Amino acid sequence: xxxxxxxxxxxxxxxxxxxxxxxxxxxxxxxxxxxxxxxxxxxxxxxxxxxxxxxxxxxxxxxxxxxxxxxxxxxxxxxxxxxxxxxxxxxxxxxxxxxxxxxxxxxxxxxxxxxxxxxxxxxxxxxxxxxxxxxxxxxxxxxxxxxxxxxxxxxxxxxxxxxxxxxxxxxxxxxxxxxxxxxxxxxxxxxxxxxxxxxxxxxxxxxxxxxxxxxxxxxxxxxxxxxxxxxxxxxxxxxxxxxxxxxxxxxxxxxxxxxxxxxxxxxxxxxxxxxxxxxxxxxxxxxxxxxxxxxxxxxxxxxxxxxxxxxxxxxxxxxxxxxxxxxxxxxxxxxxxxxxxxxxxxxxxxxxxxxxxxxxxxxxxxxxxxxxxxxxxxxxxxxxxxxxxxxxxxxxxxxxxxxxxxxxxxxxxxxxxxxxxxxxxxxxxxxxxxxxxxxxxxxxxxxxxxxxxxxxxxxxxxxxxxxxxxxxxxxxxxxxxxxxxxxxxxxxxxxxxxxxxxxxxxxxxxxxxxxxxxxxxxxxxxxxxxxxxxxxxxxxxxxxxxxxxxxxxxxxxxxxxxxxxxxxxxxxxxxxxxxxxxxxxxxxxxxxxxxxxxxxxxxxxxxxxxxxxxxxxxxxxxxxxxxxxxxxxxxxxx
Numbered sequence: 001x002x003x004x005x006x007x008x009x010x011x012x013x014x015x016x017x018x019x020x021x022x023x024x025x026x027x028x029x030x031x032x033x034x035x036x037x038x039x040x041x042x043x044x045x046x047x048x049x050x051x052x053x054x055x056x057x058x059x060x061x062x063x064x065x066x067x068x069x070x071x072x073x074x075x076x077x078x079x080x081x082x083x084x085x086x087x088x089x090x091x092x093x094x095x096x097x098x099x100x101x102x103x104x105x106x107x108x109x110x111x112x113x114x115x116x117x118x119x120x121x122x123x124x125x126x127x128x129x130x131x132x133x134x135x136x137x138x139x140x141x142x143x144x145x146x147x148x149x150x151x152x153x154x155x156x157x158x159x160x161x162x163x164x165x166x167x168x169x170x171x172x173x174x175x176x177x178x179x180x181x182x183x184x185x186x187x188x189x190x191x192x193x194x195x196x197x198x199x200x201x202x203x204x205x206x207x208x209x210x211x212x213x214x215x216x217x218x219x220x221x222x223x224x225x226x227x228x229x230x231x232x233x234x235x236x237x238x239x240x241x242x243x244x245x246x247x248x249x250x251x252x253x254x255x256x257x258x259x260x261x262x263x264x265x266x267x268x269x270x271x272x273x274x275x276x277x278x279x280x281x282x283x284x285x286x287x288x289x290x291x292x293x294x295x296x297x298x299x300x301x302x303x304x305x306x307x308x309x310x311x312x313x314x315x316x317x318x319x320x321x322x323x324x325x326x327x328x329x330x331x332x333x334x335x336x337x338x339x340x341x342x343x344x345x346x347x348x349x350x351x352x353x354x355x356x357x358x359x360x361x362x363x364x365x366x367x368x369x370x371x372x373x374x375x376x377x378x379x380x381x382x383x384x385x386x387x388x389x390x391x392x393x394x395x396x397x398x399x400x401x402x403x404x405x406x407x408x409x410x411x412x413x414x415x416x417x418x419x420x421x422x423x424x425x426x427x428x429x430x431x432x433x434x435x436x437x438x439x440x441x442x443x444x445x446x447x448x449x450x451x452x453x454x455x456x457x458x459x460x461x462x463x464x465x466x467x468x469x470x471x472x473x474x475x476x477x478x479x480x481x482x483x484x485x486x487x488x489x490x491x492x493x494x495x496x497x498x499x500x501x502x503x504x505x506x507x508x509x510x511x512x513x514x515x516x517x518x519x520x521x522x523x524x525x526x527x528x529x530x531x532x533x534x535x536x537x538x539x540x541x542x543x544x545x546x547x548x549x550x551x552x553x554x555x556x557x558x559x560x561x562x563x564x565x566x567x568x569x570x571x572x573x574x575x576x577x578x579x580x581x582x583x584x585x586x587x588x589x590x591x592x593x594x595x596x597x598x599x600x601x602x603x604x605x606x607x608x609x610x611x612x613x614x615x616x617x618x619x620x621x622x623x624x625x626x627x628x629x630x631x632x633x634x635x636x637x638x
Contacts, residue, residue: 001373002398009423010391012400020420022285022434031434035461038435039065043277043464046071046316047080049246052273056461061482065274065464066249073253073276074118074151075244077315078111085291089320092294093140094339096187096326105140107318110147113140113235118148118242120234124210126179128153128245131255133177133208135168135199137161137186138325141214141231142301143311145181150253150272153245157255157267160302160519161186161195166579167265168202171257174267174471179210181231185217189330196221249273255471256304258408265525266480267471268408275411276316278465282412282433283313286402287347287374288419294371296322296340297349303519304408305378308465309349313412328354333361337369337394344371348394351379351518352386356548359389369394374419376402379518380550381506387426405429405506407492409481411465414438414458415504428503436463438504440496445485453497453507458490466490514543514551521584523605526553529579530572535559540595540603541586544612552587556595556608556632564591590635594628611638 001015017023031038040055043066052069081088086108093103105113126132132154136142142158149156157175159168161183172180182199185192196213200222203211213221214231247253253272257265283289287309295314299305314321322343328336328350336358340348355377375395382390382403391401401424405415415438417423417430424430432438437459440448448454458466470477484491495507514521523541530539537560543551555572557564569589576585596604610617611633620626 003400003422003424006423009425010400011422011424012420016400017420020288020418022418023420025421027434028431032437035435035437039277039464042281043069043273046076046276046280052249058460060487061478062468063460063462064250064468066277069249069273070246071249071273071276072151072244072247073272073279073312073316074114074147076276076280077147077312078107078114079244081107081315081318082111085318088318090315091140091143092320092322092343094322094324094343096190096324096330098331103140110144112240113144114147114151115240115242116235116238117144117231118151119238121148121154121179122152122242123238124179124212124229124234126152126154129155129252130179131155131157131175131177133168133172133175133180134158135161135163135180135182135195135202136214136301137183137193137195137216138301138323139183139186139214139216140323141181141183141216143323146254146301146307146311147315151242151244153247153251155252155254157257158302158307159257160300160581161193162583163302163581164578165198165201167581168198169204169206170265171267172203172206172208174257174265175255176207178207179212180208181212181214183214183216184221185219187217187326189327192217192219194219194221247272250468252468254307256307256408258304265522266473266476268467269469269471270411270465271468274464274466276312278412278463279308279312280316282465283309283319284317285418286404286413286416286433287313287349287376289314289317289319289347291318293319293346293373294322294343295319295347295349296324296343296345298324298328298336298351298354299349299378304406304411305349308412329357329361333358334365334367337362337365337367340369340372341367346371347374347376348372349376349378352377352382353379353517353549355382355386355390355394356550359386359393360548362393365393369396372396372399374402375399376404376416378404378406378413380515381429381508382427384426400424403427403429405494405504409467410458410463411467412463414463415506417503423501423503425499425503428499428505431502431504433463437461440498440504441485441489445489448497450498450500453495455484455510456492456494456496456504456506457485458492460488462490514541514553516543516551516553516583517549519583521553521580523553525580526555526576526584526586529576530555530557532575532579533572535562535568538595538603540605540608542605542609542612544587544609546587553584554612555586555589556592557589558592558594590632592628592632592635594625596623596628596632597625608632611636614638
């Protein structure tokens, strides 16, 4: 069972096609003929407390799916699996320390823990519609917390555990959350990170009244009486059954923040019904999930990939999945490969950043990785060299390699090649998932032919799991996604083109967002932080290519007066680390006399970026100060 090469592309062989859930192109014809009917049919396979009376309602720029239906995603993840999979392992927790034993939770174990914690949350006063903040590492309690919130109808808002206290504060203030779930600490590269300390700092100036702490590292922490509670103490003595809340299909399920092209992060809203349907079926068809599969997505639960394919998607399909706490190359560069071998992982989903790191550190793998059947990539476009190494050394030239495109906003994968159909072509993502309609348009809205680069858009009826708005910000929702081509076409802000066979290649961002190791960092957010330094007049941040991380931030800084020095650089980097994260720190800071600007005053970041990539700078006639380009080139040595 494997794949075969035809020309520049790869396809599943007969044996793989025979096994796959989807192995015929006819599904695209059926789904695209009537996408609404297609999703309606898939939705019926899940458990609904009440069936919907309207499948799709479109009132641009808003839309709804399965209107009138009542559902609970936690019930579909757990209760629905108890009859056939009660004693099947749902979750394998692999600690970072090789000295510590793994934890395995069956579907029944997980069911009981989630119900107990759901009751504990209710006892603390958490009600349907309340927002609960979750600031936690990759531990089972994070999954339990998400599911418990969903069970009682609370809206969870997960914040990446490596984010700074200030980044946490902004997100808690936006959602007005009153309860925060966190941990004492966690392990990262052999060190204990005191997460509770960051949480204590982050909740200052917010509405947080209760803090729940999972014990992971048993490090010394400060406790505030009447505010702080331990996770284990709360579930002690609680009933192991909590009646699931019957949620309207369009009720909020979670809010997840993502960077935009301006400084303030956007709270993306996802709803109960459509997201459940999309998470279930994209996971099943794209990763070809069967009962004997072991699924491992390396994505942190603080990101949308972690939500959909490290939590909800696998559980909705009754799959066993791996949750790993630490760095994939710790304590040795082949740790990730050892985990695959240890548990017999069949599907491995990771990021190009990780793949490039594996390639650089290992080159040639000694592990056989015989259990792998599908390997996949997410987070940013994968370059050809990394694609071939992944195919050769990890997939052993027999596993379909899936490149997947989607966003926090789309809720699930919308473009890829299905493993039972293909083709798998280096650097090309694939085709739209059945029932998803996309196009590539020029700036005037004209559909572009093959091999012409333009703006990737999604057309009605969109997908059931797509965002339903930006939390408490209608204007941001419209301006960001529905203004470029009107309120009936979703603008992805990604550049792409199609080959002659319709395969889509994602070129990069059309807006000012940098993908650092798969994490989206807003240039606006970075610039806002750097500009807080009173010595700085203005700055511009761009993303430049990086061998391992894909992109890294580089800052160009104009001082009000005085001379720059190394101490100033270090102070700027330290401020970025404190206010956002170490992930966002600039790899280099260049002090320049002025920034290239148009006559209207817009900073031309595109030109700064092209100085690094070696591309033609293009027309400089729109610049008010073209003479500054030569000076900047000299400063950066390009």
